[in-house]
Structure formats: structure tokens, C-alpha cells
Amino acid sequence: MTQNNWYLLTGAPSTGKTTAFDRVHELFKDLMVINERMGYMGYPTIVTMSELARQLLQQEPHPELGSQEFEEVLARMQVMSEQRLVDQIPFESYVVLVDRTLLDVYAYSIVNGLDSPISFDDLRSWMQRYDHVFVFGVKNSVYFKDGVRGEDEDRQRIEDEIIATCEALKIPFTLLEGHISKRHEPLAMHVRKDIDTIFMGSSTQQRNIQVQREDLTQTMMKKIMAAQQEKPVPLEGTMAHGPSTD
Numbered sequence: 001m002t003q004n005n006w007y008l009l010t011g012a013p014s015t016g017k018t019t020a021f022d023r024v025h026e027l028f029k030d031l032m033v034i035n036e037r038m039g040y041m042g043y044p045t046i047v048t049m050s051e052l053a054r055q056l057l058q059q060e061p062h063p064e065l066g067s068q069e070f071e072e073v074l075a076r077m078q079v080m081s082e083q084r085l086v087d088q089i090p091f092e093s094y095v096v097l098v099d100r101t102l103l104d105v106y107a108y109s110i111v112n113g114l115d116s117p118i119s120f121d122d123l124r125s126w127m128q129r130y131d132h133v134f135v136f137g138v139k140n141s142v143y144f145k146d147g148v149r150g151e152d153e154d155r156q157r158i159e160d161e162i163i164a165t166c167e168a169l170k171i172p173f174t175l176l177e178g179h180i181s182k183r184h185e186p187l188a189m190h191v192r193k194d195i196d197t198i199f200m201g202s203s204t205q206q207r208n209i210q211v212q213r214e215d216l217t218q219t220m221m222k223k224i225m226a227a228q229q230e231k232p233v234p235l236e237g238t239m240a241h242g243p244s245t246d
Contacts, residue, residue, distance in 0.1 A: 005194045011134075011137065016141060020184035021099060023184035031045055048096075071105050103165060107165050132190060134187050135176065140177055143155060
């Protein structure tokens with residue numbers, strides 16, 4: 001799997017994803033995307049994609065939560081949003097954090113007895129851009145029904161299906177079951193590692209450019225010196241600058 005610096009935050013409702021997003025945002029706020037040019041110039045830049053289900057429910061009218069139409073519309077929104085991001089940014093200088101993706105649409109469809117809008121094979125291809133999945137666990141969390149994905153209060157079934165799908169897809173994942181206030185720490189460690197790698201790559205690139213410039217300078221100097229050595233030297237006693245006027 002190619003190193004893309006993409007991370008997925010997923011899990012049942014009320015398991016700390018939003019809190020983790022906020023903590024990571026605070027830790028790396030200076031690197032959060034402000035200007036797209038930052039990434040193109042080689043600076044490590046963090047991009048976050050918030051949960052699209054919330055955006056869909058804020059639209060009027062919107063499909064009924066938990067319905068087949070809801071999952072189908074949500075899947076289309078997710079595909080368009082992520083593809084737009086893929087088309088806009090260079091992978092090597094960006095770290096991307098996504099709050100739910102097509103993996104969630106697939107898992108929720110199964111839990112709710114619906115036909116998934118995306119096939120397992122298509123999901124496998126889609127998930128190849130993600131380096132790691134962070135599953136926020138039900139353990140040590142308290143459920144608050146907020147109107148988003150709250151139609152199924154059996155959160156453990158959702159978590160189990162997400163994990164089973166990750167295992168079937170052979171995607172690296174981490175189940176986060178610690179205190180809600182600490183669940184951002186493993187994610188932050190991955191992000192920090194990627195940022196350091198990007199910085200090192202940028203420094204290496206700058207060093208390579210400097211070496212190329214130095215090599216070019218040395219090459220040009222050698223050519224100039226060689227040309228001077230090849231220039232005919234006047235014999236002793238000859239008039240190199242024309243006859244004397246004496």
C-alpha cells in the first residue's frame with residue numbers, strides 16, 4: 001500500500017471522534033490548511049474532512065436518516081468530496097484526516113439491513129488511499145443521541161461491523177478504548193511522524209538542489225579554466241598587443 005498520509009476516524013456515535021479532531025487541531029493548528037499553496041510548496045499541511053452525514057442532515061429537504069436513500073445520497077457526497085480533495089492536493093506534502101468515509105456507509109448499511117450502495121470490491125479499492133484507520137470504541141464512552149447516526153442505539157454492533165470490515169479488507173486499524181480525553185494521542189503520534197517525514201523530505205530536496213547548484217558551479221568553473229588553458233600563450237619576446245610605437 002502506498003504511503004499517502006490519509007487517516008480515517010470512525011466508530012459508533014458518541015465515542016470521541018469530534019474531541020479527537022479538536023485536540024489534534026489544537027496541537028497542529030499552525031499546520032492546518034490555510035492556503036493551498038503551502039502544500040504545493042512542500043510545506044507539511046494538514047487537511048481535515050468533517051462528517052458529511054451532519055452536512056446532509058442540515059439540508060432541507062433531506063432523506064430520512066437510516067433509509068436506503070440516505071445511504072445512497074451520502075455515498076455520492078463522500079465520493080465527490082474525497083475525489084475533489086484527491087484532485088486538488090499532492091499526497092507527499094499533505095496529511096489528511098477524514099471523519100467517516102465509504103467504510104461507514106458500508107458498515108451502517110449492513111447493520112441496518114440495507115443494500116450497501118458500494119460493493120465490497122469497490123470499497124477495497126477506495127480504502128487503499130488510507131494508511132490507517134482509527135476505530136473509536138464504545139468502551140469507556142457515554143452515548144448522547146445527537147440526531148446523527150443515532151437511529152441505531154446498539155453501538156456495539158456498529159463497532160463490530162466496522163472492525164470486521166477492516167479485517168476483511170486487511171486495513172491496518174487501531175481500536176481506541178481509553179479515556180475520551182486521551183484518544184487523540186495515537187492519532188497525533190501518526191500525524192507527527194508524517195510531518196517529520198515531510199520535513200525531512202523537504203530538507204533533502206533542498207539539499208539536493210544545493211548540491212546540484214554547487215556541481216553546476218564547479219562544472220562551469222572547470223570549463224572556464226580549461227578554456228583559459230587552451231588559449232594560445234604569446235611566445236617570449238613577441239608583441240602580443242601590436243607593434244610598438246617607439
